[in-house]
Amino acid sequence: xxxxxxxxxxxxVAGLVRAEVVRSERISPxxxxxxxxxxxxxxxxxxxxxxxxxxAIPVDESHPGFDRLPDRIDMKGYLKYLxxxxxxxxxxxxxxxxxxxxxxxxxxxxxxxxxxxxxxGPWAEVATPGKQIAFIDQGCGWSPVDDADWFLxxxxxxxLPAVAGILRxxxxxARGLAIVELDSLDDAQHVDAPDGVDLHWVxxxxxxxxxxxxxxxxxxxxxxxxxxxxxAVGEAALATGTRRYLVSELGISKKNVTFCGYWKAGRNSx
Numbered sequence: 001x002x003x004x005x006x007x008x009x010x011x012x013v014a015g016l017v018r019a020e021v022v023r024s025e026r027i028s029p030x031x032x033x034x035x036x037x038x039x040x041x042x043x044x045x046x047x048x049x050x051x052x053x054x055x056a057i058p059v060d061e062s063h064p065g066f067d068r069l070p071d072r073i074d075m076k077g078y079l080k081y082l083x084x085x086x087x088x089x090x091x092x093x094x095x096x097x098x099x100x101x102x103x104x105x106x107x108x109x110x111x112x113x114x115x116x117x118x119x120x121g122p123w124a125e126v127a128t129p130g131k132q133i134a135f136i137d138q139g140c141g142w143s144p145v146d147d148a149d150w151f152l153x154x155x156x157x158x159x160l161p162a163v164a165g166i167l168r169x170x171x172x173x174a175r176g177l178a179i180v181e182l183d184s185l186d187d188a189q190h191v192d193a194p195d196g197v198d199l200h201w202v203x204x205x206x207x208x209x210x211x212x213x214x215x216x217x218x219x220x221x222x223x224x225x226x227x228x229x230x231x232a233v234g235e236a237a238l239a240t241g242t243r244r245y246l247v248s249e250l251g252i253s254k255k256n257v258t259f260c261g262y263w264k265a266g267r268n269s270x
Contacts, residue, residue: 015071017044017053021131022106024124028187030157032111032124033098036133041105048169049142050162050231051097053135055109056090057123063088066134073136090134093120094262096161110161142166142231145256149226151176151197154218154242156211156234157183158262166231167193175224181214181234210265211238218242229256236261 019036027033054073058064065088070077073092081089099108111124141162144151151174155163160180167178168191175196181204182188188201200221202213215238230252232242239259246252 016066016069016134016136017041018066018132018134019107021127021129021133023129024127026113026125027110028189029184030112030114030182030187031160031189032113032121034109034111034124034127036107036109037105039105041107044137046097046100046102047140048097049140049166050233051137051140051165052094052162053097053137054092055095055120056092056134056136057120058088058090058132060088061131064132064134065090066132069134069136071136073138091119094138095120095135096165098161098165112157141233141258141260143258144229145227147227148229148256149175150224150228151178152218152223152228152230152232152246153178153180154214154230154232154234154238155179156181156214156238157187158235159233160187160189162233163231164189164191167191167197167199170194170197176228177221177223179214179217179221181211181238209237211235211241214238215241215245219245227256228252230258232257232259234262236264 017040019038019040022035022037024032024034056069065084068084070080095109097107098110111121113121113125116122153163153166163178163180172194174194178197178199179202181202183204185201185203191199193199200217202217204213211234230246232239239261243257243259246257247254
């Protein structure tokens, strides 16, 4: 998650959590689901919604380096991380909890994959049972205002796990719109959305920039009456563009918009 964010983090209390891969499976053309487990999950607090974490992926399986990772990624923790030898320093990327099954102590993480691009996606594709990971919980960004009459959720593929989690955990009488841009309709997932939330899968044609079509739908779709609370995540231009339209053009209060650029086009951030 990039720095162009107004998300207020509700931190977990578990510190560094270690886990190991149970299975990894391709669930759609551009999504790989990795399931992890381990006794450390017993002291981790599941909050639902868009709960996210900083995932540490070993670059050297024989020396994963988890014993030297900080419990928090604040300034002090990040500096400690940078002092680790680069040859064994884990790669850290940000991911959302897709699902958690406490009875089995299993946590699902969905990775967007595009061939060999990036670090985390290719790792997820070849992650075999027993592979080690660690993560630092960052809590939830979802923080609706009390006077919201309806909800607007906007995302590209990287934000699908967050939107799916929020829709799953919303009150069943919630109203609103959810707009999720995908590379393929085959990437659409079953989402347990309230009946009053209209979910739109927007398929990006080849040649269009990521997020452009989703932002067009934000502008074109008729909004319900009342005061919205909006949550826009994904590529930076989509997140900021949604906020700019709502605040600058429609006059919606800034406090009613949570936005976060998970990644920026042209930079490798998966």
